[in-house]
Amino acid sequence: MNKEQTNTDNEHIRLRFPPSPTGKIHIGNIRTALFNWLWARKKGGELVLRIEDTDQERSNREFEDIIIQELEWLGLDVDEGPNQGGEHGPYRQSERLDIYKKYRDKLLDNDKAYKCYCTPEELEEMRDKARKKGEMPRYDGRCRNLSSSEQQAKEEAGKEPVIRFKTPVSDKEIVVKDQIRGDVSFDSSVLDDFVIYKSDGMPTYNFAVVIDDALMDITDVIRGEDHLSNTPKQILLYKALDFEIPRFAHLPLILDENKAKLKKRSGEDTVYVGEFRKKGYLPEALFNFLALLGWSPPEEEEILNREEIIQGFSLEDVNKSAAVFDIEKLNWMNGKYIRDADLDQIVELSLPYLREAGYIEDENVSSRQLEKLKKIIEVGRTGVDYLAQIPEETELFFTGLEFEDRQKAQEEFQGSEVELVFKTLIEKLESLETLNPAAVNSIFNEMREELPVGARTIYHPVRLALTGEESGPEMGNIIYILGIEEVKQRLENALQLAD
RNA sequence: GCCCUCAUCGUCUAGGGGUCUAGGAUACCAGGUUUUCAUCCUGGCGACAGGGGUUCGAAUCCCCUUGAGGGUGCCA
Numbered sequence: 001m002n003k004e005q006t007n008t009d010n011e012h013i014r015l016r017f018p019p020s021p022t023g024k025i026h027i028g029n030i031r032t033a034l035f036n037w038l039w040a041r042k043k044g045g046e047l048v049l050r051i052e053d054t055d056q057e058r059s060n061r062e063f064e065d066i067i068i069q070e071l072e073w074l075g076l077d078v079d080e081g082p083n084q085g086g087e088h089g090p091y092r093q094s095e096r097l098d099i100y101k102k103y104r105d106k107l108l109d110n111d112k113a114y115k116c117y118c119t120p121e122e123l124e125e126m127r128d129k130a131r132k133k134g135e136m137p138r139y140d141g142r143c144r145n146l147s148s149s150e151q152q153a154k155e156e157a158g159k160e161p162v163i164r165f166k167t168p169v170s171d172k173e174i175v176v177k178d179q180i181r182g183d184v185s186f187d188s189s190v191l192d193d194f195v196i197y198k199s200d201g202m203p204t205y206n207f208a209v210v211i212d213d214a215l216m217d218i219t220d221v222i223r224g225e226d227h228l229s230n231t232p233k234q235i236l237l238y239k240a241l242d243f244e245i246p247r248f249a250h251l252p253l254i255l256d257e258n259k260a261k262l263k264k265r266s267g268e269d270t271v272y273v274g275e276f277r278k279k280g281y282l283p284e285a286l287f288n289f290l291a292l293l294g295w296s297p298p299e300e301e302e303i304l305n306r307e308e309i310i311q312g313f314s315l316e317d318v319n320k321s322a323a324v325f326d327i328e329k330l331n332w333m334n335g336k337y338i339r340d341a342d343l344d345q346i347v348e349l350s351l352p353y354l355r356e357a358g359y360i361e362d363e364n365v366s367s368r369q370l371e372k373l374k375k376i377i378e379v380g381r382t383g384v385d386y387l388a389q390i391p392e393e394t395e396l397f398f399t400g401l402e403f404e405d406r407q408k409a410q411e412e413f414q415g416s417e418v419e420l421v422f423k424t425l426i427e428k429l430e431s432l433e434t435l436n437p438a439a440v441n442s443i444f445n446e447m448r449e450e451l452p453v454g455a456r457t458i459y460h461p462v463r464l465a466l467t468g469e470e471s472g473p474e475m476g477n478i479i480y481i482l483g484i485e486e487v488k489q490r491l492e493n494a495l496q497l498a499d
Numbered sequence: 500g501c502c503c504u505c506a507u508c509g510u511c512u513a514g515g516g517g518u519c520u521a522g523g524a525u526a527c528c529a530g531g532u533u534u535u536c537a538u539c540c541u542g543g544c545g546a547c548a549g550g551g552g553u554u555c556g557a558a559u560c561c562c563c564u565u566g567a568g569g570g571u572g573c574c575a
Binding site (some may be wrong): 208 | 500501502503504505506509510511512513522524525526527533534535536537538539567568569570571572573574575
């Protein structure tokens, strides 16, 4: 890496995250936002949110709202943007059209751009020809030197032109100084006179992004590697417009399970940030996990909070190779966050899922009910990857007893040994001063010593009688949550069933 | 096809010439805790894509091959 391009510690940096509102935001995009955010926070710089809505066909205000919502959810606050304003606004490209026009006209006047009237068919033909010759498909510049009468003729024929940039031939080699990849050079012969203005009167991405980044005083452009090939074009524009060129950093891409770039259609809905939010992934966990995709902390510990990640983060430690998005590891990490989090918080976040499952009927939960819910969720959270799994994990505490195989259950409850176990258990529970999991567990230990039956005969029938299941949470927890009355009831019912 | 990038356990990664018989995390397997599932603890399995160089010495530097990804749009 070149020392000159590494920013100094005291330099004020400005970063940006420029999503296009053409779809819901997915993991790849928000990871880019995260890295920009981290670097901004680490360096005490600013993060700008800019909405790149120059695609009139596909841009949608709804998507803009979703993007903002998900950024907030993950805790990625921006310093300037459409909602918070700022001195470099407006922050929607659709509201900056006058600005782009000004620079477009400047290029036109300086003979650095020209109108092109070629049809899509003509362009396709050109590309085919280039491909056949084994060259990069490129525009051949046939409209570059149209005479004004030729132009007029085309205009009168009703053709709306695009504006193309007159790629200078003087720059033989264009070098992108990348903070992650080092110097990447491109031969200018692979560049063509690319479109900077569409026929619908909107600037293209490459044009608008350069103007905005320059005018918004962006010092560091951190974006996905898929933009690396665009960068030489942008550098040419910076030069033509006499703008200062920012530093670049192209992040490794995040791949889906098929090792292809994560995109809208990858793996159903699993790539959208909103899906993770809805399933009950904790933002802290996703934040932590995403930070580890492409970056690794100085120490070996991987569970890190926001502050620790900001402290440890550095662009220099970002690696170059693409990373597969591994949901298994996210699940582990999220589960860990759920288990380590404050119980009250997890209870609060679990309520919507329990309501949806119909396990909580009332809009307002009484404090007594809440106490019980806390116990249930404390037990249930040890077995989940995300909160949407809480209802199924805690089902047995909400629904009545149901034996999957009634016949089998009946047999299980048969015999004097089982009766002895159940009656002893009830007795011991009733003589208990305070009911808590530990006390229940010691009752079971006592029974193992005192009763002439094996451990399995103690635990298994009890579990089945109380839950209808053959496996589940610890008995101590189950009985603690169910309460003595309910336990008594279910044990007696089981004995009746056996008769 | 052409251009660009990348290449360490299945996955995420540490490693920037000797300390690497390659470290951690996850996943998986086994043992322990537990009546059970989960949690938790311990242990195990498991990788430097291949070939040439450079060097006393290469996972680390160079080249080639191969593979993967990205780009090649009046999408961003």
